Amino acid sequence: MPKYALIAAGGTGGHMFPAQALSEALLKDGWRVKLSTDDRGARYATAFPAEVSREILPSATTARGGLTGKLSAPFKIASGILAARRAFRRDRPDVVIGFGGYPTIPAMSAALSMRIPRMIHEQNGVMGRVNTLFAPRVDRVACGIWPTALPQGVTGTHTGNPVRQSVLARAGAAYDPPGDGQLNLLVIGGSQGARVLSDIVPAAVAALPEDIRRRLNVAHQARSEDHDRVVAAYQSAGIKAEIEPFFADVPERLTDCHLVISRAGASSVADITAIGRPSILIPYAAAMGDHQSANARPLADAHAAIVLPESIVDAATLTRDIAAILTDADRATQMAHAAAALGRPDATARLHELVTELAA
Incomplete structure (x- = not known):
């Protein structure tokens, strides 16, 4: 039986x-x-x-x-x-x-x-x-x-x-470090905490050096009520961006991205580490017991992610950290490998x- x-x-x-x-x-x-x-x-x-x-x-x-x-x-x-x-x-x-x-x-x-x-x-x-x-x-x-x-x-x-199986299928996929070609930035966040990312990330990206901006391809997951203003922010900065309330193909986008900016929900952290990608994590401050900060801490300790508390993050700080990763192939690669080492596929x-x- x-x-x-x-x-x-x-x-x-x-x-x-x-x-x-x-x-x-x-x-x-x-x-x-x-x-x-x-x-x-x-x-x-x-x-x-x-x-x-x-x-x-x-x-x-x-x-x-x-x-x-x-x-x-x-x-x-x-x-x-x-x-x-x-x-x-x-x-x-x-x-x-x-x-x-x-x-x-x-x-x-x-x-x-x-x-x-x-x-x-x-x-x-x-x-x-x-x-x-x-x-x-x-x-x-x-x-x-x-x-x-x-x-x-x-x-x-x-x-x-x-x-998910779609993540497992890409676990440990080889990382293509940022170079002279197209740069892929993925922005994902839980439904409750996505608004802060929609407030800060477009402004931070718009302030990047022109050499990065002209090669940047952004995929940004934003709530429906924020869609139009996020689209307008990227358009006014002349940045190629795809804005959707939900990406059904997040594992594929994670695999192809050079950098991911995300909340630190348990599922997001699991996906990022299973595939192994550099990240900037902004823990959701209102999460019960501040558990997203706890979720992000192992990645910060392993130098797999830059963790920016919501209470202090601003566009200028985010601009600095995005540029630091996308202009340093060695650092980005080391972060990707450190993230993959934390993964539990x-x-x-x-x-x-x-x-x-x-x-x-």
């Missing part, structure tokens, strides 16, 4: 992408897999394989929402835990894996109360609230960013953050191995 894994993940892409990668690996190995989430999380799960069954459980958070929402949250969570326990009694998982977010609370709580083998995967360098709650109460803690700030007494295993396999050991 095949092993059965229950994967619990919250309602953001940052939680769902690694959960999806693990589910795909387990299915290939003959496992039966179920995803436990809430209604919001289900909207982010459309790319999961059809073989993954879904279990929608009520859950909530007391961290946001109005007074009514805060008061009702404990009752929703309790209802979800009871539903999870009933489901586990009918069909007991061999292992339960949580990827963070409040929708994981019912399944992880039920696994704890029923003494089912359980583990969590933390994507960021600072552990989220729900994973912090469960970290001392699980059998394994897998970490995407290393080192990860863990609760006292908790030991973690560095697996890395699983990346085998993160899914490492995570799969932990799950298999725990289920045994």
